[in-house]
Amino acid sequence: MELNLKNKVVVVTGASRGIGLAIARAFAQEGARVVAGARTPGEALGELAKDYDVVPVTVDLATAEGAVQIVEAATAYGPVDVLVNNVGAVTPRLGGIAAVTDEEWVATLNINLLSAIRTTRAALPGLIATEGAIVNIGSVNSILPDPSVVDYAVAKAGLASYAKSLSKEVTPQGVRVNTISPGPVETDMWLGSGGLAETIGEAMGVSLEQAVAAVVEGLGGFATGRFTRPEEVADLALFLASERSGNITGADFTIDGGLIKTI
Ligand SMILES: NC(=O)c1ccc[n+]([C@@H]2O[C@H](COP(=O)([O-])OP(=O)(O)OC[C@H]3O[C@@H](n4cnc5c(N)ncnc54)[C@H](OP(=O)(O)O)[C@@H]3O)[C@@H](O)[C@H]2O)c1
Numbered sequence: 001m002e003l004n005l006k007n008k009v010v011v012v013t014g015a016s017r018g019i020g021l022a023i024a025r026a027f028a029q030e031g032a033r034v035v036a037g038a039r040t041p042g043e044a045l046g047e048l049a050k051d052y053d054v055v056p057v058t059v060d061l062a063t064a065e066g067a068v069q070i071v072e073a074a075t076a077y078g079p080v081d082v083l084v085n086n087v088g089a090v091t092p093r094l095g096g097i098a099a100v101t102d103e104e105w106v107a108t109l110n111i112n113l114l115s116a117i118r119t120t121r122a123a124l125p126g127l128i129a130t131e132g133a134i135v136n137i138g139s140v141n142s143i144l145p146d147p148s149v150v151d152y153a154v155a156k157a158g159l160a161s162y163a164k165s166l167s168k169e170v171t172p173q174g175v176r177v178n179t180i181s182p183g184p185v186e187t188d189m190w191l192g193s194g195g196l197a198e199t200i201g202e203a204m205g206v207s208l209e210q211a212v213a214a215v216v217e218g219l220g221g222f223a224t225g226r227f228t229r230p231e232e233v234a235d236l237a238l239f240l241a242s243e244r245s246g247n248i249t250g251a252d253f254t255i256d257g258g259l260i261k262t263i
Contacts, residue, residue, distance in 0.1 A: 001244060003030055003238055003239070003241075003242035003243075003244060004242060004243055005027060005030040005031065005032045005082075005238065005241065005242055006030065006031035006032065007031065007032065007033065008027075008032045008033070008081035008082055008241075009032070009033050009035070009074055009075075009077050009078045009079065009080050009081050009082070009126075009130075010027045010032045010033065010034045010035065010074075010080075010081060010082040010083075010084065010241070011034075011035050011037070011070060011071065011074045011080055011082070011083045011084065011119070011123060012024045012027070012034060012035070012036050012037070012084045012086055013037050013061050013070065013084065013085055013086050013087040013115065013116075013119060014037070014038060014061065014086045014087030014088065015034075015036035015037060015038055015041075015045060015056075015086065016036075016038035016039075016040060016041050016042045016044065016045055016056075017038075017042070017044060017187065017188060018185070018187030018188055018189060018230055019086055019137060019182070019185055019187060019230045019233050019234070020036070020038070020084075020086040020087065021036075021044055021045065021048075021230070022229075022230035022231050022233065022234040023084050023086060023230075023233070023234045023237050024036040024045065024048065024054060025048055025052075025234070026231070026234035026235065026237065026238050027082070027084075027237075027238065027241075028048060028051075028052035028053060028054050029052065030238065031053070032053070032081075032082070033053040033054075033055070033077050034052070034053065034054045034055065035055045035057060035070065035073050035074040035077070036048075036054055036055065036056050036057065037056075037057040037058075037059040037061060037066075037070040037073075037087075038056075038057075038058070038059070038061075038087075039058065039059070039060050039061075040058070041056035041057065041058055055073065055074075055077075057069070057070050057073045059073075061087045061111065061115045061119070062107070062110045062111045062115060064118055066115075067115060067118035067119040067121070067122050068118075068122050070119065070122075071119060071122035071123045071126070072122075074123075074126075075126060078126075079125070079126030079127070079129045079130050079132075080123040080126035080127055080130065080132060081126075081127075081130045081132040081133075082132055082133050082134075082135070082241040083119065083120060083123045083127060083132070083133075083134045083135070084134075084135045084136075084137070084237055084241070085115070085116035085119055085120065085134065085135070085136045085137065085159075086137040087111060087115050087116075088111060088112045088115075088137065088139075088152075088156075088189075089108070089111045089112065089152075089189070090108075090112075090149055090152040090189060090196065091104070091108070091151075091152075092148050092149065092196055092199045092200055092203075093147065093148055093149065093150055093151065094148060094199070094200070094203045096147070097147050097150050100150060100151055104151060105151050108151035108152055108154075108155050109151070109154075109155050109158070112152060112155035112156060112159065113155040113156075113158045113159050113162070116136055116159055116162070117162060120134060120166065124170065124175070127170075127175045128170065128173050128174060128175055131173075131174030131175065132174075132175055132176075133175065133176045133177075133178070133240065133241045133242075133245075134163075134166070134175065134176070134177045134178070135178055135179075135180060135237045135240045135241055136159055136163050136177070136178070136179045136180070137179075137180055137182070137233070137237075138156050138159050138160050138163075138179045138180065138181040138182075138252065139152070139153075139156040139181055139182060140181050140182065140183045140254060140256050140259065140260055141153040141156050141157075142156040142157040142159065142160040142181055142252075143157075143160075143181070143260070144219075144260065145157075148200075156181075159179070160179055160181070160252055163177050163178070163179045163250070163252070164177075164250050164252075167249045167250030168250065171249045171250070176240075176245070176246075176248065176249040177249055177250060178240045178245075178248060178249060178250070178251050178252070178253070179251070179252040179253070180233060180236050180237060180240070180252075180253050180255060181252055181253065181254045181255070181256075182228050182233055182254075182255050182256060183222075183227075183228060183254070183255070183256025183257060183259040183260070184212075184215075184216070184227045184228065184256075184259070185227060185228045185229070185230055185233060186227045186228070186229055186230065187230055190212075190227070191208070191212075196215075197209075197211045197212045197215075198211070200214075200215060216259075219259055220259070220261050221259070222256070222257035222258055222259055223257060223258025223259075224257035224258055225257070226257060227257070228255050228256065228257060232255060233255060236253060236255060240253070
């Protein structure tokens with residue numbers, strides 16, 4: 001399928017590993033110019049930049065300045081055609097909802113919600129000029145509230161609502177806004193050191209594998225029997241950013257292997 005993404009200026013936040021890295025790679029392979037931000041861009045993005053038109057940017061996207069900084073880095077190549085608000089982070093809250101402090105709430109809202117709001121604000125003039133597209137990476141937790149990730153689920157629900165409001169305002173100006181809501185994906189957020197599985201496993205006194213099995217089983221299991229791969233999220237992001245999805249806006253796509261059982 002021809003996506004016509006060649007030479008497009010694409011911003012990907014949180015792009016040094018996991019889903020963001022897979023998205024940066026997928027756009028780069030389509031011939032786009034990818035401006036890829038993280039606090040530590042690291043080796044994988046560096047390798048990608050040797051072969052493709054990829055510009056790693058060192059940036060803290062939990063700050064207001066960081067959002068402006070990454071968009072400015074992209075605008076050096078032209079107005080932004082595609083913004084992928086991917087950055088996010090989750091900390092398991094195993095001590096009960098009342099134990100989550102103000103500081104923890106603010107940090108979670110900053111990186112999962114305000115970061116996307118700020119980066120969008122900075123990129124919007126360019127996106128309107130190019131009649132571009134925004135793809136937000138949400139989560140099934142936006143419709144699956146859970147005390148163990150209470151602040152993250154609230155932030156992702158907010159992101160989904162923000163995306164819908166934004167689509168109503170800016171799509172008449174040519175900018176499409178869509179959300180991808182993954183279930184568990186094979187990245188460090190779930191499976192890495194200090195990730196969800198390890199933390200939950202330690203609290204339960206079981207191995208990482210047993211913790212994954214317990215959480216997935218508790219949610220009713222995957223119909224496909226497996227986690228989503230980062231590349232599968234990236235393929236959907238490519239489609240939603242391309243003109244092939246030209247009449248899709250304000251939509252939210254679940255990619256979870258059938259984990260969510262309701263319609
Ligand atoms: N993995 C899942 O199961 C899953 C499921 C549903 C939704 N999601 C969502 O998908 C997105 C990506 O998740 P992932 O699993 O790929 O996460 P990940 O593996 O933990 O990667 C997070 C990325 O964000 C960057 N990052 C974190 N904090 C940052 C900050 N303050 N400033 C700049 N960059 C920052 C990290 O790089 P640095 O550390 O170098 O900054 C890294 O590149 C998130 O929005 C997440 O909520 C993930």
